[in-house]
Amino acid sequence: MNAGNRFRSEIRHGTIQELAGKVAKESYGQYLRKLTLAKVRGFSNIEVSFDFPVTAVVGPNGGGKSTILGAAGLPYSSVPPSRFFAKSGKYDDSMQNWSIEYQLIEKGLNRKLPVLRTASFKRLKWNRTAVDRRVLIFGVERTVPASERQNLRRAVGSAFEAVRETCLPDHVIDQAEKVLAKPLAGFRQLFLDDIDRLSIFSGVTALGDGYSEFHFGAGEASVIRIIAEVEAAEENSLILIEEIENGLHPVATQRMVEYLIDVAHRRKCQVVFTTHSNDALAPLPPEAIWAALGDRVIQGKLDVRSLRAITGQVEADVVVFVEDQFARDLVATALRRDGGVELDMIEIHAMSGAAVAKNATLHHNSIPTTWQPALCFLDGDQGELADEDKQIHLLPGNSDPERTVLDDICSNLDELAAKLTLSLRLPLDRQQQVVSVIRTRRTTNRDVHLIFQQIGEDLGFLSAHDVAHAFLALWANEFPEPTKMIVDLIRQAQQRGRPTPASA
Known part of the structure; x- marks a missing residue:
């Protein structure tokens, strides 16, 4: 759980689950379920599934966001191929033999099975057996004043x-x-x-x-125009939007994505948009987000700022990928306690789960031009994904790091109570209350990712961030061996330089 993320979507979690369930059950009259970039630009045999009716495509400049967006429109007859894949005479010879494969839900053509289609560029033209579907395209030109x-x-x-x-x-x-x-x-x-x-x-x-x-304002006109056209479109339409955040305040960007989720729910529409904005990703579930990285893709929620690290475009000596914000804080605390590693030369990025963190590490280390090594620290219960030869390591303990830190502190809570009370910036006369709250919450808690928030609320509305950092600081000082393991692995990576490229 990212305690620092204060965004709270107005879209109910039940609505998110319902929409994802409709995709899984293929309960749509028309829906782009999957595309495979058999050969397009830098992509070869890359599959992108649309597991949620609103899909965001992120990535660095030139990473292939627009390629995926354009490919999403190509199986439909209302989208001319030149809209996204124009050919400029002899200067685009690389387009020869491009091919994209599709799995479509088209209940009007086949009520039981997916409909398969292919779009290919051969003999200087696109060849496709397109199907009819209303497609709305909103390009970046919409924000021109x-x-x-x-x-x-x-x-x-x-x-x-x-x-x-x-x-x-x-x-x-x-x-x-x-x-x-x-x-x-x-x-x-x-x-x-x-x-x-x-x-x-x-x-x-x-x-x-x-x-x-x-x-x-250009953004104001863009929002009104998009909403007016979307509300006038028929059900099951496909909506393609380039750089959704253009001209918008971050809060308006979040609200715009929430509106599109609402449209998907009300009108059975499907949306694909590109973005460089974390704000556009905030309302979406992990399965709704794809990162385009030039020659491959990664599915899952990640910080847009981590994209430069994934692709090796950073000045750090070492890049570290972890599952979430608490794991990031744990690694940073270990490095600060050690004091022997220059923190400015280590980049630590919180991803959205074990698979995303691992894949980001493998991709970074597979880039021939990347000189700095990447390491991954997964939660202790992800042993099946660990691979030390490929720099995929485990954090201390055999469970979530929150559980490990909590259990270690509680194993000696009476002796550590005074230090923890001061670390929480509370007067020492509240020491017994601190002990009582922690023991009670440890007994009643069902989701350890919420434990520091719960302890903070019981102690008088302390923030989850402050409580977590108080526990981490005390844990790093009182249990130095686990933190030493983390620091040693980072220091070894820093000293040996870039590892042998690992394949995903």
Whole structure:
């Protein structure tokens, strides 16, 4: 559990589980279930499954985010291949023999079995047997300010009058207000042509004065446009969004993703978006997130900042990957206690579980141009994933690190009570209360990831972060052998340099 993450989604956990269950049961009329990049750009035989109806694709620049996004649209006839995979004469000879394989849910074609399709580029053109599905695409150009878009110049000038005007529907205003956190009553859509292909929005100030999209924030106009089009789309539509956070405040980015999860729930839509933002990942479950790393992918929730470490684009001597924030704090505490390792030269990254941490380590160490070694420390109960030859190690104990630290402290709690009370920044006259709370919570706790939060609440609303750090500091000082093991492995890696590349 990441005690430092204060984000709390308004999407109920039950809704997340329900949506994931619908995908597992294939309870959709239309759904892109899986794609395999047999050969596309840097990818070869790479599979991406869509295990949640809202999928985020993250990655460094050039990692392949747009490749996956474009590939998601290619099996559908409404998406021209050139939208994402344009060929520029002889300069794109590498496109020859590109191939993408698909597993689709298409109940109109086969009610019982997935429908298989292939899109391939041969003889200078794309070949595909596409199926019909409504696909909405929102590219990065959506956040270009109206004043900089040449196709809107006709709306400039005192003589401009729209071909047609409509009030934004109440349900569109309601959803957009939730994302933007501002009143949108009186907003209108102004159409510039007879076929409704080109439009701008207009709003009203609190004083009743009107203003056009030329005076909107680019992110504000983007949100309203996306929501208006999504709410007008039919059920089972596919929505593709490039760089969802463009032009948005971090909180608005989170709310936008929550809106898309809500759309998936209400309207059975499927969404795929690319992002560089941790805020866009916060509302999503781990299975909804893929990291594109140039020639491979990793599924699971991770900190976007760790992507540079995974791909070796850091200046540190050693990179360490662990399962979660508590494990990260444990390793950092061990290094601080030792004092012999320069902390600025060690990067420690909390991932979202054992598999993601291990895969990140293997990928980092497999890159030929990466000079610094990566190590992985998994929780003590992940012995089946450990592989010391590939730098996949275990933290002390045979369970979650929270359990190990708690049990070690409790094994000598009466003697350590005074030190722990002071470490918690409490007066010594509360020492017996500290002991009583810890013993009670240790007995009643069902989820050890919550233990420090529970102890903090019982002691007077101390933060989980402060309680965890108090336990860790005392544990590192009183039980030096486990921390020495961690530090020794990091120091050895720092001294020997980059290990032999490991294959995933």
